[in-house]
Amino acid sequence: MSHTLLVWLVGGVLLVGAGLATTLLPRWRERGQEHRTAWSTARAAIDSATVSRDAAATRVPEAEQLLARAELIAAGRGGASAARAAAEHAREADGLWRTNQ
Numbered sequence: 001m002s003h004t005l006l007v008w009l010v011g012g013v014l015l016v017g018a019g020l021a022t023t024l025l026p027r028w029r030e031r032g033q034e035h036r037t038a039w040s041t042a043r044a045a046i047d048s049a050t051v052s053r054d055a056a057a058t059r060v061p062e063a064e065q066l067l068a069r070a071e072l073i074a075a076g077r078g079g080a081s082a083a084r085a086a087a088e089h090a091r092e093a094d095g096l097w098r099t100n101q
Helices: 003-055 061-076 080-099
Strands: none
Touching (some): 003 061, 003 080, 061 080
């Protein structure tokens, strides 16, 4: 194989690699940011529901089940969709406790 062909092959591979990196890196960063934001929101919703549970004068079994489900999902450490589900369960539980005060 001649040196010229080898140089062109290496240059082509580097060019394709750089194009892939330029395309995929922002997507990976965005996905990571979305994941961190979703879990931060979920943890805040769970904490808020926990405070509402502690402040409630009466027991609300449905709200306790929703909060337990949210905590179980959070313990599983899934993706952004799992975080959104956990946050939704926690918000529903928080709303139930707030309406029963």
